Amino acid sequence: MDLSERPEPSLWVSRFMHLVRPQGRVLDLACGSGRHTALFAKAGFLVTAADRDISKLGHLAEARGVRPVEVDLEAGAGWPFPGEAFDAIVVTNYLHRPLFPAILAALAQGGVLIYETFADGNQAFGKPSNPDFLLQPGELLDVVSGSVTPVAYEHGIRQVPRPAVVQRLCAVKGVPPFSLEPR
Ligand SMILES: C[S@@+](CC[C@H](N)C(=O)[O-])C[C@H]1O[C@@H](n2cnc3c(N)ncnc32)[C@H](O)[C@@H]1O
Structure with a gap:
């Protein structure tokens, strides 16, 4: 794919990437065309x-700092990155609930979880409309509770790139305070 064809990164992801340890290890889970892979790789992660x-x-698969991994995350073969710790895990527009414990366990101390995906109510705007792919109210906060410290959470209608109901979370494994603005 031509880089110019790649969709814009989520504003939620770019907003919080400054919390990630510089040059750290980032996992872009269900990366699609790699809009966030490109964002982080360009920034030296x-x-x-x-x-x-x-x-x-x-071509992004061959770019410096990018490790492409082709894997079916839902095949029941277990977490594909055993023993690895990531300084950030980014998940956007993807939900497979059984992965949550492994995602949280794979965060390094100080690691940042940036998650944004569709929520109940999105049926009014189109797909996904299957409840398996729609978070219930408060679900994203509930599922991370006790494992990470939420820095920010939102639930509502996102307008860009098209109207959708989403939940989004940024949370850090470790103890606050964290700098809310880029240094
Ligand atoms: C809506 S796209 C989101 C892509 C990217 N995260 C983004 O926001 O641009 C969902 C992605 O999940 C991937 N996906 C769906 N089921 C999967 C599975 N079982 N294992 C791995 N990836 C899967 C798809 O291939 C697709 O790239």
């Missing part, structure tokens, strides 16, 4: 880009 179809990464 080491990015593991995981998806069941990494062909969508195009």
